[in-house]
Amino acid sequence: NAGVTQTPKFRVLKTGQSMTLLCAQDMNHEYMYWYRQDPGMGLRLIHYSVGEGTTAKGEVPDGYNVSRLKKQNFLLGLESAAPSQTSVYFCASSRQGSEAFFGQGTRLTVV
Amino acid sequence: DAKTTQPPSMDCAEGRAANLPCNHSTISGNEYVYWYRQIHSQGPQYIIHGLKNNETNEMASLIITEDRKSSTLILPHATLRDTAVYYCIVRANTGGFKTIFGAGTRLFVKA
Numbered sequence: 001n002a003g004v005t006q007t008p009k010f011r012v013l014k015t016g017q018s019m020t021l022l023c024a025q026d027m028n029h030e031y032m033y034w035y036r037q038d039p040g041m042g043l044r045l046i047h048y049s050v051g052e053g054t055t056a057k058g059e060v061p062d063g064y065n066v067s068r069l070k071k072q073n074f075l076l077g078l079e080s081a082a083p084s085q086t087s088v089y090f091c092a093s094s095r096q097g098s099e100a101f102f103g104q105g106t107r108l109t110v111v
Numbered sequence: 112d113a114k115t116t117q118p119p120s121m122d123c124a125e126g127r128a129a130n131l132p133c134n135h136s137t138i139s140g141n142e143y144v145y146w147y148r149q150i151h152s153q154g155p156q157y158i159i160h161g162l163k164n165n166e167t168n169e170m171a172s173l174i175i176t177e178d179r180k181s182s183t184l185i186l187p188h189a190t191l192r193d194t195a196v197y198y199c200i201v202r203a204n205t206g207g208f209k210t211i212f213g214a215g216t217r218l219f220v221k222a
Contacts, residue, residue: 031207042212102154
């Protein structure tokens with residue numbers, strides 16, 4: 001039982017490049033989330049999904065897109081990366097009304 | 112979700128109890144108190160949650176005041192491995208985990 005797995009763990013992008021972060025969970029959770037964490041700060045919600053085929057905006061959605069084509073996967077896309085998107089990205093999943101389980105993070109640097 | 116207030120940092124001697132306070136004076140009747148911790152830059156780890164009664168599990172105890180406006184997370188015998196940032200979160204147990212994590216309390220356990 002792997003829980004929540006994020007791919008890749010590290011990435012360096014040049015400004016303007018695009019990339020997709022993959023999150024996979026094997027707990028059959030309905031809800032999935034993407035957060036970002038900047039140095040010395042808490043986590044901020046980017047986008048979330050309440051089920052396959054549905055997505056919604058969180059606190060800081062600008063510059064990101066997401067897709068949930070399969071229940072177990074939640075993709076976070078950066079269409080044109082900017083230095084301000086340098087951060088650590090965490091994916092999480094949960095059942096309704098239950099605690100969330102987090103992945104180990106993706107450290108992204110945009111130069 | 113109600114706002115929470117935590118001290119930015121605390122120290123604790125190894126082997127002693129660590130008592131981490133959290134104020135949540137605007138908590139609503141249907142909102143639970145959740146605690147997570149984040150070790151180094153790993154993904155947040157769920158610790159415990161409660162509604163009004165005190166709760167205990169293998170990791171910690173949660174004490175919620177009678178008026179529910181504050182709570183304390185207790186690590187009974189802190190070890191060096193408990194050095195982490197601890198987040199107190201208040202949320203209703205409906206819907207998903209769309210909670211915003213604040214800055215938390217940085218706990219330093221010293222030998």
